[in-house]
Amino acid sequence: AxxxxxxxxxxxxxxxxxxxxxxNYSSSYSPSLFWxxxxxxxxxxxxxxxxxxATLVKGINGxxxxxxxxxxxxxxxxPSAHMSDAAEYFCVVRNFGNEKLTFGTGxxxxxxx
Amino acid sequence: NAGVxxxxxxxxxxxxxxxxxxxxxxxNHEYMYWYRQDPGMGLRLIHYSVGEGTTAKGEVPDxxxxxxxxxxxxxxxxxxxxxSQTSVYFCASSSGADTQYFGPGTRLTVL
Numbered sequence: 001a002x003x004x005x006x007x008x009x010x011x012x013x014x015x016x017x018x019x020x021x022x023x024n025y026s027s028s029y030s031p032s033l034f035w036x037x038x039x040x041x042x043x044x045x046x047x048x049x050x051x052x053x054a055t056l057v058k059g060i061n062g063x064x065x066x067x068x069x070x071x072x073x074x075x076x077x078x079p080s081a082h083m084s085d086a087a088e089y090f091c092v093v094r095n096f097g098n099e100k101l102t103f104g105t106g107x108x109x110x111x112x113x
Numbered sequence: 114n115a116g117v118x119x120x121x122x123x124x125x126x127x128x129x130x131x132x133x134x135x136x137x138x139x140x141n142h143e144y145m146y147w148y149r150q151d152p153g154m155g156l157r158l159i160h161y162s163v164g165e166g167t168t169a170k171g172e173v174p175d176x177x178x179x180x181x182x183x184x185x186x187x188x189x190x191x192x193x194x195x196x197s198q199t200s201v202y203f204c205a206s207s208s209g210a211d212t213q214y215f216g217p218g219t220r221l222t223v224l
Contacts, residue, residue, distance in 0.1 A: 103155035
C-alpha cells in the first residue's frame with residue numbers, strides 16, 4: 001500500500017522568505033516521490049522527482065526536496081519565495097513497479113507582498 | 114509538440130445526460146490515465162490504460178467508462194451524469210511507470 005500526507009493545507013510566507021511544504025509518505029516498497037505544482041485554473045506541472053538516486057533533489061524554479069527514509073518524509077523547500085510561487089502543491093508517491101500514483105490532498109501556498 | 118490535450122475545456126450537463134471527454138497525447142506514451150480533482154481531496158484515479166486496447170479500474174471508477182482504441186487517445190464517458198460527478202477532470206500520460214504528464218483539465222458541472 002502507498003499513501004501520502006501533506007501536513008499543512010495552507011501555508012503563507014512573505015516574499016523573499018524561505019518556503020517549507022511538508023510531506024510524509026507510507027510505502028511498502030522502494031518509492032518514487034514527486035512534487036507537482038498547479039497554478040490557478042491550470043494543469044499540473046512536475047517540479048521534481050526522487051527515484052532512488054541522490055536524496056537531495058533539485059527541481060525547477062529554485063525548489064528542492066530531501067528524501068529522508070528514516071523519517072519517511074519528502075519536504076519541499078525554496079530559499080526565497082517569489083510572488084509567482086503562489087499555487088497549490090501536491091506531494092505524490094508511487095511504489096516501485098506500480099504504474100499508479102497516490103496524491104496528497106495539496107498545500108495551498110500564498111505569498112504575502 | 115502539444116503534449117497532452119483535453120477536449121472540451123468546460124461543459125455543463127443536466128442530470129442523466131451523457132458525454133465523452135477526449136484526451137490526446139503526442140508523446141507516443143503507452144500509459145494513459147483519467148483523474149478527477151475535488152476540493153480538499155487531491156487527485157483520484159478513475160481509470161487507466163497500459164496500452165492500446167487495454168483499460169483498468171482505478172480508485173473511483175463507478176459511473177464512468179473508458180476506451181483506448183488508438184494509442185494516442187483515451188476517452189472517458191459518462192453514460193448518465195449525476196451531480197456528484199461535478200469535478201475537474203485531468204488526463205495524464207507516461208512512458209511506462211515513469212513521470213506522468215498532465216493535460217490542462219476539463220471543468221464539468223452537472224446540474
